Amino acid sequence: MPQIPDQTGRRIVVTGANSGTGKETATRLAAAGASVVLAVRTPSKGEEAARDIRSAHPSADVEVRELDLADLASVRRFADGIARDDRPLDVLVNNAGVMAPPKRFETVDGFELQFGTNFLGPFALTNLLLPHLLRAEAPRVATMSSLAAVFGGIRFEDLQWERGYNGWRAYGQSKLADLLLALHLHRLTVEQDWRLRSTAAHPGYTRTNLQTAGRSLGRSRPVRSNDRALPFTQAVEQGSEPLLYAAVGPNAVGGAYYGPAGFGGLTGPTTVASVPRSARSADLARSLWAVAEDLTGTTPPV
Secondary structure, three states, X not given: OOOOOOOOOOEEEEEOOOOHHHHHHHHHHHHOOOEEEEEEOOHHHHHHHHXXXXXXXXXXXXEEEEOOOOOHHHHHHHHHHHHHHOOOOOEEEEOOOOOOOOOOOEOOOOOEHHHHHHXXXXXXXXXXXXXXXXXXXXXXXXXXXXXXXXXXXXXXXXXXXXXXXXXXXXXXXXXXXXHHHHHHHHHHHHHHOOOOEEEEEOOOOEOOOHHHHHHHOOOOOOOOOOHXXXXXXXXXXXXXXXXXXXXXXXXXXOOOEEEEOOHHHOOOOXXXXXXXXXXXXXXXXXXXXXXXXXXXXXXXXX
């Protein structure tokens, strides 16, 4: 979506907005006139991103707020702050995530790091912000999944990977869970007759620090990326397009999944992506949603 529609007067929260697809998404939304909340784990990095955005777009309306998706108390504090603002929220962009740590880590609440950060944190945030989204004229929740969802499975018998941890398989589970979140939220919008549109996206193979940050956890030296040598990768400007389309594309459809149109969905312009077979079961999504409600203590305002 080379040209983003005018976003003047709209308020948008972007998680993980200090780098990668999150920063690019926040930058382009702010450039289009939106009031953008940069929801970040490390405020100093968020302030640096905000300075970059204002430098490129002096009239940009951006603010930094702390949000650690690996800590449900932080998620609640962030949501409480949005509530105190007493303003409708037009768009929530669930973008932040961590990928494939070499060994098992836990969140503050005792969840496996990827399942907690990539899914349970955004799940709780979405539920807590829904009352404010539903006050907006045309609200939307756009959730970032991944091509890794194709290989994911929901291990109800061991969601927290306490047995036989595998970083890539755990990542696949968390991104499949994100896609199931988006699809089940869409079903709720239909059942409850909400104006809200729930969409999902994946970035193909986009060169960001996501490929190295998670894999570097617990190591004495950070992992280096060799992505630039691969033929089927793309820069963050192109890789952010599906998420931007899911978030503010005028023709984006609730329940749809967007990604690159090129070979294997790795690169290229935005198109409607095929929902993986593993994400097509409404019963699976409903079951996961119920488990997530129990684990996070959050429910939608139905």
